[in-house]
Amino acid sequence: MTERSGFWRAAAAAAAIALAAPAALAADLLERRESLYNNIFIFGDKDTVTMTFGHNKRYYTESSMKLAEPTLLTVDYTRYMTLGVAYAAKPDRILEIGLGGGRTVSYLKMFMPDTAILAVEIDKDVVDLAKKYFKFTESASMRAVVADGRSFLMRDPEKWDVILIDAYRGPFVPFHLLTREFYTLVKSRLAPGGVVVQNIEPSTMLFDSATTTLASVFPSVDLYDGGGNVVAVAYEGQSLRQADLLARAARAQERFKFRHDLRAMAQARRVLSRPVGKVMTDDFAPVETLRAIEKHNEKWKEQTDAPR
Amino acid sequence: MSSSILRGIMLFTLAIVLGFALMGFEMLASRYLYPYFGGGINTWASLIATVLVALMLGYLLGGALVDRTMSPRLCGFLLMGAGAYLFSIPLWVDPLFGWTLRNVGDGMVGITFGATMLLLLPLTLISVFTPFAVRLLLTSVSFGGRLVGYVYGVSTIGNVLGTLVTVFTLMPLYGSRALTMVFAGIIVLCGLAMVAAHRFLRGSAE
Numbered sequence: 199m200t201e202r203s204g205f206w207r208a209a210a211a212a213a214a215i216a217l218a219a220p221a222a223l224a225a226d227l228l229e230r231r232e233s234l235y236n237n238i239f240i241f242g243d244k245d246t247v248t249m250t251f252g253h254n255k256r257y258y259t260e261s262s263m264k265l266a267e268p269t270l271l272t273v274d275y276t277r278y279m280t281l282g283v284a285y286a287a288k289p290d291r292i293l294e295i296g297l298g299g300g301r302t303v304s305y306l307k308m309f310m311p312d313t314a315i316l317a318v319e320i321d322k323d324v325v326d327l328a329k330k331y332f333k334f335t336e337s338a339s340m341r342a343v344v345a346d347g348r349s350f351l352m353r354d355p356e357k358w359d360v361i362l363i364d365a366y367r368g369p370f371v372p373f374h375l376l377t378r379e380f381y382t383l384v385k386s387r388l389a390p391g392g393v394v395v396q397n398i399e400p401s402t403m404l405f406d407s408a409t410t411t412l413a414s415v416f417p418s419v420d421l422y423d424g425g426g427n428v429v430a431v432a433y434e435g436q437s438l439r440q441a442d443l444l445a446r447a448a449r450a451q452e453r454f455k456f457r458h459d460l461r462a463m464a465q466a467r468r469v470l471s472r473p474v475g476k477v478m479t480d481d482f483a484p485v486e487t488l489r490a491i492e493k494h495n496e497k498w499k500e501q502t503d504a505p506r
Numbered sequence: 507m508s509s510s511i512l513r514g515i516m517l518f519t520l521a522i523v524l525g526f527a528l529m530g531f532e533m534l535a536s537r538y539l540y541p542y543f544g545g546g547i548n549t550w551a552s553l554i555a556t557v558l559v560a561l562m563l564g565y566l567l568g569g570a571l572v573d574r575t576m577s578p579r580l581c582g583f584l585l586m587g588a589g590a591y592l593f594s595i596p597l598w599v600d601p602l603f604g605w606t607l608r609n610v611g612d613g614m615v616g617i618t619f620g621a622t623m624l625l626l627l628p629l630t631l632i633s634v635f636t637p638f639a640v641r642l643l644l645t646s647v648s649f650g651g652r653l654v655g656y657v658y659g660v661s662t663i664g665n666v667l668g669t670l671v672t673v674f675t676l677m678p679l680y681g682s683r684a685l686t687m688v689f690a691g692i693i694v695l696c697g698l699a700m701v702a703a704h705r706f707l708r709g710s711a712e
Contacts, residue, residue: 235546320544346544349612352604374541480541481681 228331233323236367240331246272247331249299249324253368260324260366261299263332269308269457275424276302277458279395282360284447284460285431285438287391289313293358295347295375296365297324300334303362307340309454315340318350320365348374348383357389363396373483376408380480381415385434393433400428400498404488406475409501414477419470421502422463428498430470437469440505468502510645513709517639518660520696524585525664527689528632530672531592532557534689535624537682538595542603543617552614556621557629564633571634572641578707581638582700588631589694595624596683632693636661642707 225241225248232238237252246264250257262272271277279302283289290313294303297319307315319325322344328334336342343350347365361384365375374380384394394416398408409430413419416432438446447460478485532553539549571580603620610616640657644650676685700707 234548320546346546346612349542349544349607352542352607353611372540372545373537374545377541379541479681480537481683484678487678 229327231323231327233321235321236324238321238323238327240327242331247299249327249332251366251368258366258368261301261328261332263299263301268333269305271301271305271458273301275397275427275429276305278422278424278429278463278466279362279364279397280306280456280458281422281429281447281460281463282362282393282395282431283310283454283456284443284450284464285393285433286359287389289359289450291356291358291389292316292360292362293318293387294362294364295350296363297328297334297342298364299332300328300342301332302364303340304332304334305457309456311339313339317342318345318347320344320346348380351383351387355387357387357392359389359392361388361392361394363394366397366399369399370489371404371408371485373478373485374480376404376411376485377478377480377483378411378414381412381432385415388434393431396430396432397424398428398430401492402489403475403491403493404485405493405498406473406501407478407488408475409470409498410473410475411478413470413473419473420505421468421470421498422466423468423499437505440467443467443505467505468499469505470501471503472501474501509706509709513707514643516699516703516707517643518656520635520699521639521657521661522664522667523692523696524632524635525661526668526671527664527693528557528629529665529668530676530685530689531625531629533669533672533677534682534686535621537677538599538603538624539617539620542607543612543620548614549617552617553621553625556618556625560626560629561633563626564630564635565637567630568634568637569641572638576641576708577704578638578642578700579704581635582697582702582704584631584634585697585700586694587697588628589690589692589697591628591631591690592693593687593690595686595690599624642709 225243225246227239228242228247229240230238239250239252239257241248241250245266246262248259249261250259259273264270264272283306289310292303292306292313292315294315294317297303297317300317303315303317306313319342325342325344347363363375365371388394396412398405405428409419409421412430412432417435418433418437420431422429422431443464444461447464451460535553536549539553543549568581602623606616606620610619636657640654643653643657672685
């Protein structure tokens with residue numbers, strides 16, 4: 199049995215790196231769908247189901263779920279995405295841009311039944327497949343809207359306490375979701391005390407520019423190593439004292455009883471203090487070029503400090 | 507060198523430069539459209555359709571005008587108009603697209619309206635050049651087929667270069683707005699050149 203669990207650990211690690219290696223090892227292809235935006239592949243076996251987008255003959259994991267345990271977030275970085283709840287002054291309204299299988303919002307909904315959640319997803323087929331395979335269900339307080347994240351925000355003036363941004367198309371984030379103008383728009387849609395949480399892939403120069411651009415709009419940016427991907431949490435005002443964050447995490451954890459303990463995750467906090475990239479704007483955002491320049495995976499930690 | 511060869515060199519050079527700028531603008535236009543209408547295949551469909559409509563209108567208009575006037579000066583003024591319009595894009599694009607998104611939405615009608623406002627008029631005026639070039643170079647019907655082939659072939663080389671160089675070399679180095687203005691300036695210069703060389707380009711035409 200040890201060998202088998204070793205295999206599963208390896209499989210989980212592979213899946214955790216959302217933007218790497220062929221995922222869905224040893225699973226059957228359940229459905230393949232060519233949508234307006236993506237080539238979507240659903241792989242599964244009796245235990246797990248995985249949504250991947252095919253790109254350049256590689257599969258990029260968008261979502262993964264263990265069927266027997268819907269309250270388990272199998273992909274590491276998605277656990278860290280939920281930390282936004284600890285930061286927010288009041289986590290009553292959550293917006294997600296980029297649904298995927300809907301694991302993060304479904305998880306949040308299970309533990310926060312009274313919170314209003316809206317997911318904006320550009321690809322209608324992704325929403326359909328999330329419902330079909332990932333038990334994503336819409337209700338009065340959890341809805342999905344099919345729209346481009348940015349044009350939705352421009353048209354919809356509502357404010358949110360937590361905005362989660364996880365809009366990958368395979369290996370790419372569209373350039374217009376990485377610019378100063380976009381983050382300024384996001385900031386204008388935050389309620390007082392609100393936070394933005396974004397999943398960023400750290401292995402290329404694009405990471406430096408993305409975090410620097412985030413920091414050009416939000417005075418405080420924290421980074422978390424989400425097992426391959428980095429989760430950035432950005433907010434207004436001075437950087438939270440670590441003791442305050444831990445107190446908030448404890449309060450939120452006590453109230454919602456999350457499976458993945460916010461207090462433990464908050465310990466992994468790094469504060470972005472020396473952004474080194476170039477700010478990207480609608481005018482100038484050479485995302486393809488930046489993405490082509492690889493850098494050492496762990497280097498980003500040099501741009502951060504331990505929290506005080 | 508005979509003046510008809512020089513005329514050919516000048517018009518083929520203009521065909522390359524204008525072809526370059528035309529496709530350069532198509533690629534730049536995507537950068538203006540994405541933030542408002544999203545970056546999907548639907549944005550590209552509207553954009554490409556708009557450019558093709560502009561080419562069609564420009565060819566029809568240019569053909570009619572050159573037969574009637576044989577005036578390189580007129581073509582030059584139209585190019586200058588195109589350049590001036592394109593130069594002004596960065597000034598009004600954000601308020602206009604914001605309005606479009608709120609009032610028309612980000613569906614096919616909204617995106618096509620956006621692409622039309624950006625490109626339809628100026629690219630129509632730029633593509634007027636092609637029939638002008640054909641007619642101004644045409645001295646004998648027996649050479650007509652090859653001449654049309656050359657003009658389209660050369661301007662398509664410009665199109666190809668404009669697509670690749672703009673995306674792979676220029677956009678990673680310079681902002682879209684700066685590139686828009688520089689390209690627009692180059693088109694104005696092309697127009698000025700045609701106005702200045704009016705007599706020379708008309709040559710022995712009746």
